[in-house]
Amino acid sequence: MARMTFREAISQALREEMYRDERVFIMGEEVGRWGGTYAVTRGFLDEFGEKRVRDTPIAEGVIVGAAAGAAIAGLRPVAEIMTINFAFLAMDQIVNHVAKLHYMFDGQITCPVVIRTVGGGGRQLGASHSQSPDVVFAHFPGLKVVAPGTPADAKGLLKAAIREDDPVLFIEHATLYQVRGEVPDDEDYLVPIGVSDVKREGRDVTIVSYSKMLQISLEAAERLVQEGIEAEVIDLRSLRPLDTRPIIESVQRTNRVVVVEEGWRSYGVGAEIASRVMELAFDSLDAPVRRVAQAEVPLPYNRRLEQMALPQVDDVVRAVKDVLYL
Numbered sequence: 454m455a456r457m458t459f460r461e462a463i464s465q466a467l468r469e470e471m472y473r474d475e476r477v478f479i480m481g482e483e484v485g486r487w488g489g490t491y492a493v494t495r496g497f498l499d500e501f502g503e504k505r506v507r508d509t510p511i512a513e514g515v516i517v518g519a520a521a522g523a524a525i526a527g528l529r530p531v532a533e534i535m536t537i538n539f540a541f542l543a544m545d546q547i548v549n550h551v552a553k554l555h556y557m558f559d560g561q562i563t564c565p566v567v568i569r570t571v572g573g574g575g576r577q578l579g580a581s582h583s584q585s586p587d588v589v590f591a592h593f594p595g596l597k598v599v600a601p602g603t604p605a606d607a608k609g610l611l612k613a614a615i616r617e618d619d620p621v622l623f624i625e626h627a628t629l630y631q632v633r634g635e636v637p638d639d640e641d642y643l644v645p646i647g648v649s650d651v652k653r654e655g656r657d658v659t660i661v662s663y664s665k666m667l668q669i670s671l672e673a674a675e676r677l678v679q680e681g682i683e684a685e686v687i688d689l690r691s692l693r694p695l696d697t698r699p700i701i702e703s704v705q706r707t708n709r710v711v712v713v714e715e716g717w718r719s720y721g722v723g724a725e726i727a728s729r730v731m732e733l734a735f736d737s738l739d740a741p742v743r744r745v746a747q748a749e750v751p752l753p754y755n756r757r758l759e760q761m762a763l764p765q766v767d768d769v770v771r772a773v774k775d776v777l778y779l
Contacts, residue, residue, distance in 0.1 A: 454637055460630040462604035463569075464493050466611040467531065469640045471501055474529060477615055478505040481516055481533030481569075490535050491571065491630055513539050517546035517568060524566045525554070529615060537572040537624060538584050551620045552595035563618040567611070572600075573626040573665055573715055574763055580751035583759075585716040587664075588725070590622050591692035597646055598692040600624040602667030604634040606690055609644030617646060626665040626715075647694035651703070655685035658773050659703040661726055662713040663689035666764060670713050673769035684773060692722060700726065701733045708739040709776040713769055718746035740776040745769055 457465070471477045478501075479494060485508040488495030498506045509516050513534055520532035534540045540547065547568065554564045574583035591598040597619055601607040607625070614621040652667065653674050662670040667688045674684040685703050689695065704710050710730055712723035723744035730742055748762040 454635040456633055457604055457636050458630060459604045459607050459625070459632045459634075460491060460493055462608040462636045463611060463625065464495075465636070466608040466615075467494065468497070468500075470612055470615045471505065473640065474615075476527065476529045477531065478507065478528060479531045479533065480507040480509055480520060482509055482511055482535050484508060484533050489533065491625075491627075494533075513543040514546050517543040517551060517566070520566045520568070521546060521551050521554070521564055524564045525562055529565050531567045531569060531615060534568060534570040536582055537570045537586060538582050540568070540570055540590070547590070547622070548593045548596065552593050555619065556595055564620050565618050566620045567614045567617075567623055568621070569623045569625065571627050572624045573628060574747075574752045574759060575628045575665070577754055577756055577759060578627075579754045583752040585714075585747070587624055587692055588716055588720070588722050591695075591722075594693075595620070596693065597621045598624070599646055599690065600626070600664040600692060601690060602626075602629070602662075602664050602688055604632065605636045606644050606650070606688070608636050609642050610646060610690065613643045613646050616643070621646065624664065629665055629668070632668065644690070647691045647696055649696040649699045650688045650690055651685065651699055652688045653684065653686040655683035655707070657683045657707055657709070658685070658776060659700065659707045659710040660684050660686045660713060660769065660773070661689065661700055661710060662686065663692070663722075664715065666713045666715050669764060669766055670769055673766045673773070676766065676770055677773060682773065682777065689722075695725070697726070697729050697733065700730065704730055704734045705737045708737055710738075711743045711745060711769065711772045711776060713745045713764060715747055715764060717749050718744055719749060721746055740778065743772040743776050745772050
């Protein structure tokens with residue numbers, strides 16, 4: 454294994470898949486000469502040429518629509534939307550076309566599009582550029598939604614997404630690009646979409662999270678150890694399909710669960726997880742499910758206010774103690 458950043462893992466996954474399959478190409482705003490807003494595709498234009506690395510106009514609906522057309526014609530596009538906030542401009546293409554074509558044509562065509570995009574707050578980009586509307590896209594059947602929290606998962610899930618015949622929205626958190634971790638070198642290393650993962654075992658409480666909040670949850674778990682509390686941390690990795698089996702099995706052992714998400718609490722991922730736990734493991738619960746989420750305000754630009762609005766390690770620790778009645 455090699456130790457690399459989240460950004461390098463994403464870049465490596467793209468490069469390996471482009472060498473493996475000539476049908477794979479990338480497109481988006483500034484992915485070519487600039488190398489991508491987050492430098493993921495830096496050098497790709499020289500390496501693969503203009504035919505497979507395509508800069509596009511600032512027109513998100515066109516980017517996704519053109520990618521859908523290319524996929525229907527037999528190619529495997531990886532379209533980049535600079536931030537998930539701009540994906541709203543392509544909402545019709547994403548949810549009314551890309552997500553539904555396979556079903557509406559009775560399986561006669563596939564639409565293997567990967568839409569890479571960046572979500573989350575914490576970089577003082579203001580209210581309209583710092584949102585985490587992951588659950589909005591996960592609401593639509595026909596579209597797979599992936600949000601890795603580690604470099605290894607980022608590489609394996611992106612490679613799996615590119616090889617997937619269904620469309621995949623691949624959400625990278627803006628503050629994870631510098632996070633380092635061990636990443637397998639194997640060019641066929643894949644992480645299956647729709648499989649949750651136990652990132653840390655524990656006996657006292659189950660913490661469910663994903664993406665940047667996975668890192669926050671793991672840090673909280675380490676702090677709780679110092680107080681004799683062993684938390685099990687489960688990483689969703691995919692929001693659709695949503696794998697609840699590890700959660701239910703964990704809750705049946707720990708009897709307590711805290712869900713940590715960066716999005717807003719109302720109608721969020723935490724609400725969905727809490728509902729499923731109630732449906733499938735109600736008799737195992739010794740305390741109500743707790744949700745930790747972003748304050749329900751447009752995310753402030755001011756750094757101190759922004760950090761106050763986003764879930765922090767202290768919030769997770771406090772929620773765990775609440776369900777333990779400490």
